[in-house]
Amino acid sequence: MNRRNNIIYWTSTLWLALGMLSTGVVQVMNNKAEADFMANLGYPPYFPVILGVWKILGVVALLVPRLALLKEWAYAGFFFAMSGAVVSHLAAREPISALPPSLLLLALTVVSWYFRPASRRVLTAN
Template sequence: MTATKRNKIIYWIATIWLALGMVSTGLVQLLQVKEEVEVVTNKLGYPLYFLTILGIWKILGVIAVLIPKFALLKEWAYAGFFFAMSGAIISHIATGNSFGDVAPPLLLLVLTVLSWYFRPADRKTVSVNQ
């Protein structure tokens, strides 16, 4: 198997799992599922409207990552996923939550990095030296 083919397989596996994770958690946040409301408002101390913001941005980010073209928009989506998941990890750690609470955003953070790193050339921004 060539390195290019291997990288493409890694990219699509990571990206599909990332998309599923972000869409599912985004929907849970948009629908304000009771357990999610409890965690975000009581355990982490964030306002309820934060769920709506996160849910909308996660779903829009997945669309940006999956659609063809728009490489710069993809970079922003990956950055948003990275900041949201690293923020979630830090929030859970800062409030003394268990590793079980840290594991889901940690997994999504790893998938974000893998998807970004292994993305094909046509999904990257091109840098031009002047």
């Protein structure tokens, strides 16, 4: 992996981890503002806690060495969560200004996944 790709990978991965960890912690803490926000999108009260736990576990999977298959699952989970967030905002008729955080985390997920080094990929036999 060349230096440029390595910088892109680690920059996007660290920002992704920070974003997922911070939102995951807020969701696990189950504060009223987050609960109201998720309820406005149509989700039950227990959903943010479940989502938050999975985000935190995904960050751990992404940052620890090895465990390439688990990393793939974490990337998939982040992609589904953030694309689902975009659709949820649109379905709830939220203003377009509500989309950038979810779109940013979605973009960081794709960039981090695309630029991940060979040591963090699942190797397949041809």
